[in-house]
Amino acid sequence: NAGVTQTPKFQVLKTGQSMTLQCAQDMNHNSMYWYRQDPGMGLRLIYYSASEGTTDKGEVPNGYNVSRLNKREFSLRLESAAPSQTSVYFCASSESFFAVGYEQYFGPGTRLTVT
Amino acid sequence: KQEVTQIPAALSVPEGENLVLNCSFTDSAIYNLQWFRQDPGKGLTSLLLIQSSQREQTSGRLNASLDKSSGRSTLYIAASQPGDSATYLCAVNAGKSTFGDGTTLTVKP
Numbered sequence: 001n002a003g004v005t006q007t008p009k010f011q012v013l014k015t016g017q018s019m020t021l022q023c024a025q026d027m028n029h030n031s032m033y034w035y036r037q038d039p040g041m042g043l044r045l046i047y048y049s050a051s052e053g054t055t056d057k058g059e060v061p062n063g064y065n066v067s068r069l070n071k072r073e074f075s076l077r078l079e080s081a082a083p084s085q086t087s088v089y090f091c092a093s094s095e096s097f098f099a100v101g102y103e104q105y106f107g108p109g110t111r112l113t114v115t
Numbered sequence: 116k117q118e119v120t121q122i123p124a125a126l127s128v129p130e131g132e133n134l135v136l137n138c139s140f141t142d143s144a145i146y147n148l149q150w151f152r153q154d155p156g157k158g159l160t161s162l163l164l165i166q167s168s169q170r171e172q173t174s175g176r177l178n179a180s181l182d183k184s185s186g187r188s189t190l191y192i193a194a195s196q197p198g199d200s201a202t203y204l205c206a207v208n209a210g211k212s213t214f215g216d217g218t219t220l221t222v223k224p
Contacts, residue, residue, distance in 0.1 A: 033212070035214075040216065041216050041217075042119070042121075042204055042206075042214030042215050042216045042217055043159075043204070043206075043212075043214040044214070045211055045212060045213075048211065050210070058211060059211075059213075090158060090159065092159075097210050098146070098210060103147075103149055103161050103164040104149065104161070104206070104208075104212065105161065106151075106158045106159040106160075106161075107158060108157070108158040109157075109158050
């Protein structure tokens with residue numbers, strides 16, 4: 001059981017380049033999330049998808065777009081990368097966005113450097 | 116806006132000591148609170164989840180408590196071991212999650 005998988009694991013971009021981070025889960029979860037983690041800080045929510053077919057902004061959505069491709073996959077796109085987007089990106093999933101008893105499961109992260 | 120604070124930011128203890136990590140939050144309208152462990156350069160591992168109606172959860176040497184009315188949670192680690200060295204994060208979930216900045220724990224042999 002793979003859980004939550006992310007690709008790529010590492011990426012270096014030049015300012016202005018674009019890229020898409022991929023995330024997939026095999027737990028049949030309804031909700032999926034994208035976070036970023038900067039050094040010495042906790043995670044901040046970028047976008048989330050409460051259920052297939054829906055996406056919403058989180059705390060720090062500027063400069064990003066997302067696509068919930070199907071129930072399993074949720075991608076994050078940087079259209080024009082900036083040095084401020086250098087960070088570690090985590091994808092997570094949970095059974096339900098609204099229920100009290102469901103925990104979030106996290107992928108291993110993508111380490112992105114923008115020069 | 117929910118704000119989550121974890122104190123202390125770093126903690127160093129000798130092996131075998133019992134310790135408490137603190138997490139406070141400003142908005143008590145939450146679904147649950149989740150404690151995670153993060154090793155350097157790694158992802159997050161879920162330790163415990165406390166639902167909003169619960170007071171505490173236990174797993175092995177770990178015990179997490181929740182006082183929603185006062186906006187506080189604690190993670191108690193009994194008989195600490197060097198393998199417990201990691202950063203511990205709490206996340207408050209109300210649909211969207213808000214994370215604290217973490218407490219970095221070092222357990223010295």
